[in-house]
Structures are given as C-alpha cells and as structure tokens.
Amino acid sequence: MRLLRRSNTGEFSLTEVGDEASPPYAILSHTWGADTEEVTFEDLTNGTGKDKTGYEKIRFCGERARQDGLQYFWIDTCCINKANDAELSQAINSMFRWYRNATRCYVYLSDVSSSPFDTNEVFNPPPWELDFRKSRWFTRGWTLQELLAPGSVEFFSQEWKRLGDKGSLKQQIHEITGIPDSALQGAPLSQFSVNERLSWKERRHTKLEEDKAYSLLGIFGVYISPIYGEGTGGAFKRLLDEIGKLEKCIQDLRLTDPRDDKKRIEETKGGLLEDSYHWILENSDFQRWRDDPQSRLLWIKGDPGKGKTMLLCGIVNELKKSTVKTDLLSCFFCQATDSRINNATAVLRGLLYLLVDQQPSLVSHIRKKHDHAGKALFEDANAWVALSEIFTNILQDSSLNSTYLIVDALDECEVDLPKLLDFIVQKSCVSSRVKWIVSSRNWPDIEERLEMAGHKVRLCLELNAESVSTAVGIYIRHKVLQLAQRKKYDDKTRDAVLDHLSSHANNTFLWVALVCQNLGKIPRWATLAKLDAFPPGLNSLYERMMQQICDSDYADLCKRILALIAIVYRPITLKELTSLVETLEDMADDLESLREIIGLCGSFLAIRGDTVYFVHQSAKDFLFTEANKIFPSGTEEAHYAIFSRSLQVMSRTLRRDMYNVGALGYPIDQVKQPDPDPLAASRYSSIYWVDHLHDWNSNSFVNHGIDSQDKGAIENFIRKKYLYWLEALSLCRSMSEGVLAMAKLNALAQRRADAPSFIKLLQDARLFIMHHIQAIQNSPLQTAAL
Ligand SMILES: Nc1ncnc2c1ncn2[C@@H]1O[C@H](COP(=O)(O)OP(=O)(O)OP(=O)(O)O)[C@@H](O)[C@H]1O
Numbered sequence: 136m137r138l139l140r141r142s143n144t145g146e147f148s149l150t151e152v153g154d155e156a157s158p159p160y161a162i163l164s165h166t167w168g169a170d171t172e173e174v175t176f177e178d179l180t181n182g183t184g185k186d187k188t189g190y191e192k193i194r195f196c197g198e199r200a201r202q203d204g205l206q207y208f209w210i211d212t213c214c215i216n217k218a219n220d221a222e223l224s225q226a227i228n229s230m231f232r233w234y235r236n237a238t239r240c241y242v243y244l245s246d247v248s249s250s251p252f253d254t255n256e257v258f259n260p261p262p263w264e265l266d267f268r269k270s271r272w273f274t275r276g277w278t279l280q281e282l283l284a285p286g287s288v289e290f291f292s293q294e295w296k297r298l299g300d301k302g303s304l305k306q307q308i309h310e311i312t313g314i315p316d317s318a319l320q321g322a323p324l325s326q327f328s329v330n331e332r333l334s335w336k337e338r339r340h341t342k343l344e345e346d347k348a349y350s351l352l353g354i355f356g357v358y359i360s361p362i363y364g365e366g367t368g369g370a371f372k373r374l375l376d377e378i379g380k381l382e383k384c385i386q387d388l389r390l391t392d393p394r395d396d397k398k399r400i401e402e403t404k405g406g407l408l409e410d411s412y413h414w415i416l417e418n419s420d421f422q423r424w425r426d427d428p429q430s431r432l433l434w435i436k437g438d439p440g441k442g443k444t445m446l447l448c449g450i451v452n453e454l455k456k457s458t459v460k461t462d463l464l465s466c467f468f469c470q471a472t473d474s475r476i477n478n479a480t481a482v483l484r485g486l487l488y489l490l491v492d493q494q495p496s497l498v499s500h501i502r503k504k505h506d507h508a509g510k511a512l513f514e515d516a517n518a519w520v521a522l523s524e525i526f527t528n529i530l531q532d533s534s535l536n537s538t539y540l541i542v543d544a545l546d547e548c549e550v551d552l553p554k555l556l557d558f559i560v561q562k563s564c565v566s567s568r569v570k571w572i573v574s575s576r577n578w579p580d581i582e583e584r585l586e587m588a589g590h591k592v593r594l595c596l597e598l599n600a601e602s603v604s605t606a607v608g609i610y611i612r613h614k615v616l617q618l619a620q621r622k623k624y625d626d627k628t629r630d631a632v633l634d635h636l637s638s639h640a641n642n643t644f645l646w647v648a649l650v651c652q653n654l655g656k657i658p659r660w661a662t663l664a665k666l667d668a669f670p671p672g673l674n675s676l677y678e679r680m681m682q683q684i685c686d687s688d689y690a691d692l693c694k695r696i697l698a699l700i701a702i703v704y705r706p707i708t709l710k711e712l713t714s715l716v717e718t719l720e721d722m723a724d725d726l727e728s729l730r731e732i733i734g735l736c737g738s739f740l741a742i743r744g745d746t747v748y749f750v751h752q753s754a755k756d757f758l759f760t761e762a763n764k765i766f767p768s769g770t771e772e773a774h775y776a777i778f779s780r781s782l783q784v785m786s787r788t789l790r791r792d793m794y795n796v797g798a799l800g801y802p803i804d805q806v807k808q809p810d811p812d813p814l815a816a817s818r819y820s821s822i823y824w825v826d827h828l829h830d831w832n833s834n835s836f837v838n839h840g841i842d843s844q845d846k847g848a849i850e851n852f853i854r855k856k857y858l859y860w861l862e863a864l865s866l867c868r869s870m871s872e873g874v875l876a877m878a879k880l881n882a883l884a885q886r887r888a889d890a891p892s893f894i895k896l897l898q899d900a901r902l903f904i905m906h907h908i909q910a911i912q913n914s915p916l917q918t919a920a921l
Contacts, residue, residue, distance in 0.1 A: 136233055137214045138207040139179075141197040149179055149214065150207075153533065160207035161200040162237035164281035164288070165192055166245065166271050167342070173212040184213075192243055195295055199241050209233060211277075224360050230277075231353020232496065232534055234284035235461055242281070242290045244270050249292035263292060264307065273311050276341035276350040282308070284353060286321060286460035321460040323493050324354055325385075329378055345370040356495020357381050380506065381498050385491060387510040388501065390475060393485045396468045401448055403743045405648060411442070411610045412449030414602040420594040424570070430592050432563040434585055435574040437596030439753040440645025440673055441603065443574040444468065447543045450572060454539055463538040465489035471547035472749050474704035478550035479558075483522040484513055486540055490529065494536060500528045514871050519551060523558055530565050538569045545575040547752055556584040564589050596642075603642045610644055611636045614651040622659045631663055639671035645751055646673055652738040652750070653680075677757040680737030681764060692718060693736045698765040700740060700747055701758050702773050704826060707819050708745045714784040714816040715777055723816060771831050778827040781820030782848055788817045789859040792916060794866060799920045803865060803913055814863055821863045825876035829883060841883055846893055849880070853900050858918040861904060865915035870908050877901040 138160050139147050152158065167173055174193055178184025189212060200208040215226045234240060247270050249263040267290070272278050282288060288301040301308060305319050314335050318327060332354055341347045348370035349361050357377035362369070401407045415421050424433035437443050451466050458464065467485040471477045476485070491498045504521055505512050512521050529535060548555055563571045575581045577597075585591070596603050615636065619629040632654065640647050650669045657665050669676060684693045695716055700707070707715070709730070713723040722729045726745070733740050733747060739758070741750045749755045758765055766773055793813045796806055814821070828841075841849065852860075864873040877900060884890070884897045910917045 136209065136229070137216075138209055139193070139197065139214060140207055141201060147179065147193060147197060149176075152207075157236070158207050159205055159238040160209055161196060161203065161205045161239040161241060162208065162234055162281075162285065163192060163196040163210045163241055163243060164234075164272075164278055165210075165243040166275050166278070167212070168245075176213050176216045177218075179213045192245075195243055195291070196241055198295070199291070200239070203239055205238060209237070227349050227361050228352055228358050229534075231280050231284050234281050234353075235286075236536070237285050238287070240281065240285035240288045242272060242278075242288060243293075244272055244290060244298075245293050246270050246272075247290075247292045247298070249294055249296045249298060261298075263298060267298065267304075268307065268311055274339055276336060276339045276347050279312075279336055279339060280350060280353050282312070283314070283318060283324065325356070325492050325495055329355070329382070347371075348374045353496070355381065356491075356498060358496070358499060380502065381495065384498055384502055384505045385488070385495075387505065388484055388491070388513060389488050390481055390484045390513075393465070393467050393489055396470075396476065396485075397448055397451065397466065399743065400444060400468055400470075403741055403748055404445060407445055407448050407452075408610055408613055409449065410613075411606040411644070412446050414606050415446060415450060416453060418594065418599065418602065420592050424572075424592045428567050429590055431567070431570055432559070432585075432588050432591040433570075433572045433594060434588075434591055435572065435594045435596070436577055436582075437574075437603075438577060438643070439756075440643045440751065441596045442606065442644040443576075443596070444543050445644070447541060447572065447574055451541060458537070458539070461536045463490055463493045463536050464541070465493075465538070466541035467543070469542065469544040469547040471544075471549050471752050472755055473706055477547055479548055479552065479555035480513070480518045480522055480550075482542055482548060482555055483519075483526050483558075486542070487522070487526060487529070490538070494534075496534065497529050497532065500525050500532065510871065519554060523554075526558075527562065527565075530562055530569055535566070535568060539572070540569060541572045543574050544752070545573055545581055546578050552581075553584065556581065560584060560588040563591065600642060607640050607642050607644055607647060608637065611640060611647050614647060618651055618654055621655070622662070624659060624662065628659065628662050631666060635666045635669070639669070641671055643673060645753065646671070646676060649673075649676055649680075649738050649750065656734070673753055674757065677739075677754065678761075680739065681757075681761060684735075684737050685764065687735065689732065689735050692716075692732065694765045696733070697736055697739060697758060698773050699777070700749065701755055701765065702770060702777070703819065704823050705819070706746045706748050708815065709742070709747065710745070710815040711817075711819040712747060714820065715780050717780065774827045774831040777820075778824055778831060779845075779848075781817075781824035781827065782852055784817050784820050785824065785860060785863075786852055786856060788813065789821070789856050789863055791859055791862070791919065793859075793863065794915070796916055799916045800914045801916055803868070803915060806866065806915065808866075814866060817863065818867055821860060821867060822869045822872050822876075825880050829879045832883060841887055846887065846890060850893055850896060853896055857900055857903075861907075861911050862915045862918050865911045865918075870904075870912040874904055874908060877904050 136157060137149050137151050138157070140150055141147055168188060172187055173189040174184040174187050178187070184190060193210060193213070196208045196210060200206070211230070216222050244267065247263050247266040249261075282301065290298040290300065290304065292298055298304070301319055305316055308314070308319060309316055312335065315327070318324065324332060332351070336347065336351060339347075341350060343363060344367045345361065345363055345365060347367055349359075351374060352358065355374070355378050357374065359373050359377055421433065424430040435443055435446065447466070447468075451464065454464055465486045466489065467476075467482045469477055469482065475481060487501070491501065504525065512518070542559070545552065545556065559571060559573060562569075573585070575585075611633065615629060615633050618624065618632065624632070636647055636650060653669065654662060654665075668679065670679060684690055687693065695718070696712070699712070699715055709726045710723060713719045713729065719729065719732075730742060733742055738750055739754045741748050762770065794806055794809055828845075861870075861873065864870050877897070881894075881897050881901050884894050887893060907917070
C-alpha cells in the first residue's frame with residue numbers, strides 16, 4: 136500500500152510499503168466533495184493541489200496522526216493511483232483490510248460544526264448532535280466499511296474538534312444506521328446473516344452505481360474484480376454468487392465449532408475457576424512466550440489431570456481480553472473419546488474454521504481447491520495434504536493479522552499425531568506474526584518431536600509445582616465450600632474433608648474433582664467414615680471406583696455400559712445407549728432411570744444434556760488397562776455386539792420419509808428435525824455400524840469375516856432398507872461417512888468368495904451411493920426418485 140508521510144517542514148510525501156511490513160498508520164474516512172476539490176495522486180506526485188479545499192483534510196489527518204504519535208497516514212483520494220486500473224481493482228479489494236489494520240481512523244465530518252468552546256459534558260445532547268445525526272457521512276456507501284472495519288473510529292467536526300468515538304457515540308450511531316451494537320464493537324461480521332449485513336447498506340448511496348456492491352466486498356470477505364459499466368444488477372449478482380460460494384466453503388469446512396467444544400468441555404468439567412489458572416499470567420515462561428517476538432511456540436506439558444485443558448481454556452479467555460481486535464485467535468481441543476475431533480485433519484479444519492470466521496478474506500486460499508472438489512476436499516484420502524497446504528499458504532499470507540493458534544491435548548490426537556507434530560514444529564517458525572500454544576502429557580514420542588522446534592518455550596507443570604499446588608489449593612477450597620453448602624456439613628466435617636483433600640491431592644486437579652464428585656453421593660453422616668476410602672493417586676482412585684462397581688448389585692449392567700461408552704467412536708446420547716444395550720431397551724422412555732444407572736458407574740461417566748461422556752480421558756485409559764474387567768471376551772466382541780444391535784435397531788426403525796418432508800426434492804437446508812426425533816435411537820448406528828463390523832475383524836488375531844448368519848442379516852438389510860438408510864444418512868448430514876462405510880463393507884465381503892451374489896449386491900449398492908451422493912445429500916427423499 137502507499138502511505139503519506141509528513142516531513143518536519145509540513146510537506147507531504149508518498150511512500151510505498153508492503154502490507155505485511157506496514158508501519159503503524161492512521162486512516163481518514165470522509166465524504167468526497169466535487170472531483171475538482173479533492174487532492175489526487177497526481178497532485179501529490181506533481182506537488183500541486185495545495186489550493187484545493189480537499190488539502191485541508193490532508194492537513195487535518197496529518198496533524199491528528201502527529202498528535203497520536205503516528206508518522207504515516209492514508210487517504211483514499213490521493214494514496215491510490217486511479218488511472219491505473221489494476222491498482223484501483225486491488226485497492227477496492229484491499230480497502231477493508233487497510234481500514235481494519237489502521238491504528239486510528241479519523242472521520243472528518245465536513246458538515247458538522249462545533250464551537251471550540253462546546254464541551255460534550257456541559258450539553259446533553261451536545262449542540263452538534265443534530266448535525267451529526269444528519270451528516271452525509273452516514274448516507275454514503277463506502278463509509279459503511281470505514282465504520283465497521285477499524286478497531287478505533289474517532290469523529291471530528293469541520294473545526295477538527297473531537298466529538299467522540301464509535302464507543303462513546305454507539306447509541307447515536309446505532310440509531311442512525313440500525314447496525315447492532317455488537318457489530319460496532321467489533322464482533323466478527325460473519326456472525327450477522329447475509330441479509331442483515333445487506334440491510335445496513337439500504338439507505339446508502341454511491342457515486343458510481345456498481346460501488347454499491349463493491350463497497351460490500353470487505354464486509355462479506357469476498358473478492359471480485361470491479362467491472363464499471365456492468366450496472367448494479369451485474370455487480371450484485373457477482374457479489375451474491377461469491378458470497379454463496381464462500382458460505383458453502385465455510386459450511387463444508389466446519390466439523391465442529393471449537394468455541395462450542397471449549398464451552399462444552401468447561402461445562403462438563405464443572406466450570407472454569409479463574410483463580411486456579413491466573414498463576415500462568417505471572418509465570419516467567421508464559422510471559423517470555425507472550426512478550427518476546429522470537430518465542431513462537433509455548434508447549435505446556437504435564438501428567439494426567441494436572442489441569443492443562445482448563446489452563447488452556449483460561450489462556451484463551453485471557454488472550455481474548457488482552458489482544459487487540461484485529462488479532463486472530465484460533466483454538467482446538469483434541470478429545471480421544473470423540474472420533475470427530477481426535478485426528479490431525481480435524482485439528483487443521485478446526486483451526487482454519489476459526490481463522491476464516493474471523494478473517495473471511497482468508498477463505499480465498501481454501502476456495503481455490505474447494506470450488507473444484509467440494510466437501511470431499513476435507514474428507515477424502517488426500518485431506519491432510521490439501522489442508523496442510525492451505526494452512527501453510529494462509530500462514531504465509533501477508534494480509535494475515537497477528538495470530539494465536541492453540542491446540543490442547545496433542546496426546547489425544549489418535550490419528551496422524553506424528554504428522555501434526557511435524558507440521559507444528561515446522562510452521563511455528565514460519566512467521567513472527569503467528570504464535571502457538573500446545574499442550575500434551577509427558578509422552579516421550581511427543582517430547583522427541585516437539586524438542587526439534589526452534590523458538591519454543593517449554594513449560595512443565597511438574598517443574599512449576601509451587602504455582603500448581605497453590606492453584607489446586609484454591610480449587611480444593613472452592614469445591615469443598617460448595618459441597619459443605621450443598622450437603623450441609625458441620626465445621627468438623629468440612630475441615631476434615633479439606634484436610635484430606637489437601638494432603639492427598641498431589642497437585643492433581645482431577646483427583647480432587649473425582650473425590651468431590653464421589654463425596655457428593657455420600658450422605659453427610661457417612662462422610663467422615665468414608666474419607667479414607669479415597670486413596671491418593673488417580674490410578675488408586677480409579678481402582679477403588681472399579682472395585683465398588685464390581686461389588687455392587689448392578690455390576691454386570693454397569694460394566695456393559697462402561698464397555699460400550701469406552702468403545703464407541705463418539706459420545707452417544709441416552710437414547711442411543713438404550714438402543715445399543717439390550718437390557719436397557721425398555722428404558723427408551725424412562726431416561727431418568729437411565730441417568731440413575733449411569734450414576735452407579737462410579738464417577739467414570741458424566742452426562743451433559745442428553746449425552747454421556749467419560750469424566751476424563753484418563754478414566755477411559757484406565758478402563759483399557761483393566762480391560763479384562765469390562766471386556767471379558769475382548770474388545771472385538773464388544774464391537775460385534777454394537778454392529779449386531781445396530782443392524783437390529785436400524786431394521787426396526789428406518790422407514791421412508793422419517794421427517795415427513797413429503798416432497799421428493801425438499802432441500803436438506805430446510806429440513807427441520809422433528810421432536811421427538813424418529814432417528815434419535817438409530818443415529819449413531821446408522822453412521823457407525825460398518826465401522827464396528829470392520830473393527831470386530833481388524834482388531835482380532837482370528838479373522839472372523841462375515842459369517843453366514845451376518846451375511847443373511849446384511850443382505851436382508853441392504854435389500855429392504857438400503858434406501859431408507861441413505862435417507863437417514865442424508866438427514867444426519869453424514870453421506871460421506873456412508874460412502875466410506877460401503878467401501879469398507881465391500882472390502883469385507885470380498886473375503887466371502889463363496890457368495891458372489893452377496894458381493895455383487897454390495898458392489899451395486901456402493902456404486903449407487905457413489906453416483907447419487909450429491910442428489911441424496913441435497914434432498915434426502917431423492918432416494919425414492921432414483
Ligand atoms: N482452573 C480450573 N477450574 C475448574 N476446574 C479445574 C481447573 N483446572 C482443573 N480443573 C478440574 O480438574 C480436572 C482435570 O483438569 P484437566 O482436564 O484440565 O487436566 P489435564 O491436565 O488436561 O488432563 P489430561 O492430560 O489427562 O487430559 C478437570 O476436569 C476439572 O474438573
């Protein structure tokens with residue numbers, strides 16, 4: 136971009152700077168006078184134009200910038216060479232970003248006059264307010280982005296008097312423009328619907344009709360080359376086309392919203408306690424990472440349950456508070472218990488999703504490939520290659536703002552962890568504008584790879600025992616006071632619980648959380664006697680919980696539930712649970728009793744909403760180390776049981792037009808999930824039944840193949856229910872999982888050389904889904920027309 140600079144003698148000169156390396160600058164927002172009045176690029180290069188009225192605005196902006204300690208500033212009249220079409224086109228597509236990146240934006244209101252003696256405090260409303268409300272500035276097209284893009288927008292009268300900024304004048308600006316406060320305060324514009332954003336420009340005008348559309352490019356984060364002469368209709372058509380493609384691309388990219396994952400994790404873990412993570416802000420390693428431009432990667436490591444995830448949640452909150460509005464912050468929380476967020480491609484997808492949500496113009500890097508490949512770009516066998524290339528390009532994009540990338544629980548990334556680690560190691564030294572934080576357990580293979588990163592700071596929780604111990608102490612007090620209040624402990628009991636927890640916690644948050652959860656189930660009068668039943672150390676505690684389950688009257692049922700929850704590919708709902716465990720089948724309408732049964736499974740499980748989760752990854756890890764207790768016949772048998780139950784429940788419940796949409800071409804975007812949802816019990820089964828069949832085979836030393844009985848059941852299902860299954864997959868927005876499932880099923884069937892008609896049936900079924908995926912994905916009932 137080209138910036139103006141004021142010399143000591145008061146002269147102005149132009150200087151070219153790279154967008155990436157631009158010095159801090161101020162930017163002017165104003166309304167244009169007659170062309171002859173504005174100082175142009177030629178004027179400045181030829182040293183003319185000083186007698187034009189527009190020169191006053193340059194002097195104003197230069198003087199304000201000087202007062203604010205800024206040497207450079209930008210004004211659209213003279214910093215763009217409009218005679219150069221390519222430059223003009225590039226400027227139109229960059230302007231939003233230039234306004235956003237400006238340190239200050241000064242709005243010069245030539246039609247608002249304010250006496251130098253007016254003080255805003257004395258008159259309410261101030262005498263200039265009426266003129267302010269009527270100012271032409273609020274009626275022009277380009278000033279919309281000039282209002283929204285910068286973090287700081289200050290308003291000045293024609294006498295150069297400061298009237299206020301978009302914070303102090305937010306009420307008036309909201310009333311004049313109809314733009315919600317949150318958008319004025321800097322909320323990502325992607326949070327507002329396309330129609331809402333379009334409505335903001337309704338009463339605004341531009342000199343050239345096409346500019347009405349072009350002035351919205353930055354507000355939607357899309358690029359189009361201006362074609363003056365195409366008319367408003369043509370310009371808007373191209374703009375809306377681009378917006379449509381952008382929205383589709385972001386929709387396809389989204390796997391989960393990591394912001395929702397963070398919220399869910401905090402809630403399932405009992406809520407984030409600020410006082411228990413604030414120590415990090417005073418920690419010298421953290422400060423070094425935050426303040427030293429050379430420190431690019433902060434790696435927080437510690438044993439299970441030491442509070443890493445909650446610490447990262449806290450850091451995300453604190454960075455959000457302390458960084459400037461233009462900084463990007465993207466995070467991802469890996470969870471081994473959920474196959475949607477336990478792999479390297481999911482990490483890149485999640486990080487990218489939040490980056491483009493905050494800076495939509497970055498989508499251009501994804502669109503190049505997505506326009507050709509569609510959603511498959513993020514899901515096919517080459518997804519990692521494509522995503523890592525896109526990510527690299529984004530990190531190298533000169534328009535990328537300062538960025539924080541945060542990845543929690545690398546140890547829970549179960550698929551392609553080495554690739555992800557190498558990627559982080561390489562990319563963390565690419566750009567000084569990008570800072571990373573990652574967390575992991577003390578695993579040697581993670582250590583080995585992350586050690587290779589230059590510019591890193593390592594923060595080991597075990598080496599910060601004093602801070603962690605104080606933080607755990609605060610947590611203990613908080614939890615015990617909660618318990619004491621809820622259970623009405625007397626002082627003696629409360630102090631004994633405090634003492635026991637403080638002396639046995641061993642700096643492990645999770646241990647405290649689990650013991651408190653257990654104490655919550657014990658009657659007040661039995662509390663003191665039971666305290667010693669909570670041994671120190673996570674494993675001892677888990678062992679005890681397991682022993683209690685084994686001794687209880689419901690041991691078999693609890694173990695079956697634990698085995699199921701341990702082996703499913705994503706957390707399942709209570710309804711899904713009833714369909715997958717035979718003995719729970721009758722409880723589909725009695726979820727309260729089911730909740731009680733889950734409560735009997737020690738404190739291994741937690742329910743949030745209607746979904747059952749492991750209380751912590753370490754609880755699941757423990758169950759696998761004690762596999763003989765919950766999987767007496769091995770994990771393969773547990774997979775087989777889920778496969779077989781899934782086939783039964785699908786055969787029983789899937790039917791045509793389950794959501795009563797009626798019309799064959801009814802678009803999926805408009806399909807609403809009915810309540811009660813006819814797919815509630817079979818959703819999981821529909822997506823994962825083949826995976827369980829596959830893992831029954833692949834995990835085992837003995838290759839079971841598909842025996843005659845299962846062959847018959849599968850054949851029957853495909854012949855009678857295949858189209859309903861495809862409809863269900865479409866309603867679950869999981870058609871691509873269906874394609875993969877049919878590929879796996881075909882591969883398994885190949886082993887039955889004695890059953891050619893079975894193989895042929897599955898081949899045909901596979902070809903069918905591959906050919907019609909698009910149609911069924913868009914309209915679930917299309918299955919009936921095919
Ligand atoms: N700041 C905090 N506020 C509230 N609860 C906390 C906090 N820190 C830790 N906890 C409690 O401790 C438990 C364990 O913390 P967390 O899951 O963050 O540990 P972790 O180090 O990430 O464990 P792992 O490596 O096994 O995943 C949480 O479930 C939560 O109950």
